[in-house]
Amino acid sequence: MKFAINESLLKELKYDSKGLIPAIVQDADKNDILMMAWMDEEALRRTLNVGEMVFWSRSRKEYWHKGDTSGNVMEVVEWFVDCDADVLLFKVHMHGPQVACHTGARSCFFRKG
Amino acid sequence: MKFAINESLLKELKYDSKGLIPAIVQDADKNDILMMAWMDEEALRRTLNVGEMVFWSRSRKEYWHKGDTSGNVMEVVEWFVDCDADVLLFKVHMHGPQVACHTGARSCFFRKG
Numbered sequence: 001m002k003f004a005i006n007e008s009l010l011k012e013l014k015y016d017s018k019g020l021i022p023a024i025v026q027d028a029d030k031n032d033i034l035m036m037a038w039m040d041e042e043a044l045r046r047t048l049n050v051g052e053m054v055f056w057s058r059s060r061k062e063y064w065h066k067g068d069t070s071g072n073v074m075e076v077v078e079w080f081v082d083c084d085a086d087v088l089l090f091k092v093h094m095h096g097p098q099v100a101c102h103t104g105a106r107s108c109f110f111r112k113g
Numbered sequence: 114m115k116f117a118i119n120e121s122l123l124k125e126l127k128y129d130s131k132g133l134i135p136a137i138v139q140d141a142d143k144n145d146i147l148m149m150a151w152m153d154e155e156a157l158r159r160t161l162n163v164g165e166m167v168f169w170s171r172s173r174k175e176y177w178h179k180g181d182t183s184g185n186v187m188e189v190v191e192w193f194v195d196c197d198a199d200v201l202l203f204k205v206h207m208h209g210p211q212v213a214c215h216t217g218a219r220s221c222f223f224r225k226g
Binding site: 003006009022024026031032033035036048078079080081082083084087088089101102103105108109110111112113 | 116119122135137139144145146148149161191192193194195196197200201202214215216218221222223224225226
């Protein structure tokens with residue numbers, strides 16, 4: 001699903017000193033947390049324009065359309081801004097192999113503390 | 114619930130340039146995301162020692178035992194480290210008024226994008 005961009009909401013967002021904001025990704029049906037990654041404003045605009053998760057890769061220093069190599073495209077169902085406008089939450093449907101993590105796990109949060 | 118500290122796991126954690134790591138808080142029963150805040154190593158140790166969420170407040174520059182003023186203590190049920198060891202997830206039971214957000218909302222993620 002593509003999203004109309006609410007420019008006034010986007011202007012409110014507070015990015016960190018590197019121009020990034022955390023994006024939490026939650027499965028829209030099962031409600032488990034799949035991953036957290038980072039977006040700059042352009043990654044957020046790309047995400048909303050295409051309706052699929054696009055991050056900024058801090059290690060590769062490039063935009064990262066989730067699923068391009070893995071097939072694990074994440075379709076955005078709805079998204080939220082937190083009270084302080086410095087964290088984003090995306091509820092998604094995973095396409096492909098239902099694997100969010102590069103290790104092959106469904107969720108990146110598989111290591112119990 | 115208090116947690117035994119797994120020192121080798123704690124050593125693996127990757128903090129940012131300010132010594133902080135994001136901590137996502139999820140309701141253990143309803144599975145909604147309540148908030149995201151930040152911890153340094155000491156805040157994490159305090160959280161595990163007391164079994165309740167303790168953050169580092171970036172604005173007040175002090176440790177912040179969630180619920181001290183609001184009554185909204187968050188009891189940790191289980192916690193997870195992500196694959197890259199740079200994000201934490203805590204599943205909690207909220208005590209008191211069931212309000213995680215300083216605005217009075219249950220969750221900080223109440224603004225739909």
